[in-house]
Amino acid sequence: MTTDKQVFTVSVYTENNIGLLNRISAIFQRRHINIESINSSVSEIEGVSKFTILVNVPEDQMKKIIGQIEKQVEVIKAYYHSEDDTIYQESGLFKIKSDLLFEERQIQNIIKESNARIVTVNKEFFVLEKSGRTQEIELLYRELAAFGIMQFTRSGRIAVTKDEMKISTLLEAFQN
Template structure:
């Protein structure tokens, strides 16, 4: 019986070193695994960065990859979680022609119903921001596409675990 693919959110706590992202992505590339999204940011501990990577693979593959990631010198700790174990969001922004905002009543309804917000408006364009689940963002994209999107960009997933992470204690020790 073939193992089933799942969506996993990988959290990698690291020292902030140049070239580490390349080496981590190479671990996935060597196994021909596509990274669905990746986000890099500071973590809850000063001087420690956090990569949030989303992949669709088997649990077996995931465990092997975590082992490979943790072999990188700058990596403090790596974890993987299922969607059920995390609270996650993505963000996006849309740039649209300004006249649509005033001439298309439906645009205002779409913005309101999707819980998006207008961040800027000028003579030529307006910008809408939306945070939410991937599905919500894709739905808003489909709805706005009918009116013509000038520019669109979406962030990678950001996530926290539902359970307490012991990483904070470990990181405090790392800082000392």
């Protein structure tokens, strides 16, 4: 039995039903596992939703959790992937006082070097958007925090696998 925790990205393909998110999160809660991030979206198959959940657990526990998730009636299929098996992105929005954009040359350099994008500017504030790996968004946060961040929010992870997923074939069969 392995007890070494590692980061897993969980992909759960489901019917879009009310209450399912509560039941899935309860599976993690009962085991005292913190969900690092969660994203819900449409999948590549019409009528099928996809939850992308990020957790830090030992692999043997992850296998048990996948089994519990798949027992939910609306769940079509659930998978877990290691960091090396996925291509992922997160997105962060940073709201900062506008005068800093014009008065602090260093802010302009930070924006340029981080490949962040200015979403909007007005007299009171400007908003930056940065997409990338978790570490890139955390680095930009640390750099901007020195100047003062009015608001910050980060999305959940979105991910695709490096290997071909057989889920499309399974989902097409489900759809018929």
